[in-house]
Amino acid sequence: MENKTLITLKPLWHNQILYVAVHFRYDENVKNYVKAFPDIKWSKTYKTFYTSHYKERINELFTYFRKQGWYVNYNAFKTVQKQVQKPVLRNPIINKLPVLIDEQKNQMKQFTKWLEQKRFSKNTVNTYVEVTALFLRYINLKRIDTITSRSIEQFNYDFIFNAKKSISYQNQCISGIKHYFDFKNITVETFEIKRPNKDKKLPNVLSKEEVKAIFDATKNLKHKTLLSLVYSAGLRIGEALNLKINDIDFERGLIHIKAAKGKKDRYTLLSHGIIPLLQTYINHYKPKILLFEGRFDKPYTQVSARQVLKKSLLLAGIKKYATLHTLRHSFATHLLESGTDIRYIQELLGHNDPKTTMIYTHVSTTSLKDIRNPFDNL
CATH class of the missing domain: 1.10.150.130 (Tyrosine recombinase, N-terminal domain)
Known part of the structure; x- marks a missing residue:
């Protein structure tokens, strides 16, 4: 029996908006046909073609691909449809936006x-x-x-x-x-929409015991090295995934972060404890340029990294909300609690404004432990 082309339509959420991701086994002719569909785009982040989602979109895609005699699997949208009913009713204009000319x-x-x-x-x-x-x-x-x-x-x-x-x-x-x-060069008179002030929310922080539990639950060598490096160096996930092998200075115990946020370079700590794990990882995976590479020598994606942490949190039994950035917050907070000067923490994190780093004083438990609770005197 001749193998027919299979097109799989899957939901893709980005910035709380639902899109349709179009997946298929790579073939140049199929790729060109997919690209010819109106309003189709390629996502570098998710490594897939995608298009806008609205009520008739799945049927339009189904008809478009069936013209070629291809199979179309859209089962993933049968359950999603119920999930998007409320948002669609609350703000129907999102799903009515026409395509660009x-x-x-x-x-x-x-x-x-x-x-x-x-x-x-x-x-x-x-x-x-x-x-x-x-x-x-x-x-x-x-x-x-x-x-x-x-x-x-x-x-x-x-x-x-x-x-x-x-x-x-x-x-x-x-x-x-x-x-x-x-x-x-468009001039709009009285264009004075003010930027709203951001909510002054405190960052979520994991305890040292919770961080250790995450590492212990992560058995995959690459995954464990990635999470350990993000925490031990206080890295943003983009910084970790852009690291090259020669950015690691084993002799000086430093990591050179290049062209980070604000196009700034900085040095941060290379933990002595992570060096054996890091060298084992390099010897086993043999990365060529980037420290963390995905399939076919392509950069490891942030989507994959987030899935790694999500799985590790589940295996560690940690129900507290945490993201990859939570590991960075935890690194800074644990440094502060161990007595590290806030100015050094600012340098390690690459913050321009010391006020940004000062937020960790509000989540640190060191000073709170010295406060005597009046309830204890009752």
């Missing part, structure tokens, strides 16, 4: 290059282009010919506020749109 697509490509020349990070470029594209699609929906402060305020209210987006995401939208205006 060809001229706007070309503008987005030029805008991307313009941002790259400004030396923004890859993540920042992707975010600004994405939110700007959503704004342009919103304009298409409302049939707005001339952009005014009113149309921006409408977008802010309908798409961000009503959709209950985070304050960080709202600030990213405002920044992306403002950069787009600079790129297009």
Whole structure:
């Protein structure tokens, strides 16, 4: 029996928005046909083609691929459909945004290059282009010919506020749109949408016992090395995945972080305790350039790294909410609790403003232990 091409449609969530990911076994002809579908894009982060999701989208994709006689598996959406009913009812405008016209697509490509020349990070470029594209699609929906402060305020209210987006995401939208205006030399009178203040939330922190439990539960050598390095050096996950082998200075006990957030270089600690694990990992996996490589010598993805931690938390029986960044928070807090000067912690983390580092004084238990609780005197 002849093997037919299988197209698998899977849900893809990004910034609380549901997309349709299109998976298939690599074939140049299949790839070109997928790319020809309207509003299809390639995600570097998730390594897949994807498109917008709305009620009729699955049927459109099914019809499109069945024209080639290919099998289409969309079972994953049979359960997802129930999950997205409430959000869709709460903010239906998200799923009604039309696709960009060809001229706007070309503008987005030029805008991307313009941002790259400004030396923004890859993540920042992707975010600004994405939110700007959503704004342009919103304009298409409302049939707005001339952009005014009113149309921006409408977008802010309908798409961000009503959709209950985070304050960080709202600030990213405002920044992306403002950069787009600079790129297009668009002047909008009284464009005064103020950036909302971020919630002053304290970071989640794991105890040393919980961190150790995570490492003990992680049996895979690569996974254990990755998590251990993120914690022991206080790294952002992007910094860890961009590390090259020659960035590790075993003799001096330092790690050279290059072009980190804000395009800054810095040195951070290489724990003596992690060196045997790190050398075992290097000898076993033999990475060529990057310290952590994925399949086919490609960079290890943040998505994979997050899955690693999620599995380790489950195996360790830790129900506390934690992300990869929680390991960085925990590193800083444990340093502070052991008596390390806050100025050194600031340098190790690569913070510009000491106020950013001072947040760890609010989650450290060292000073709290010295307070005598009045309940104890009753």
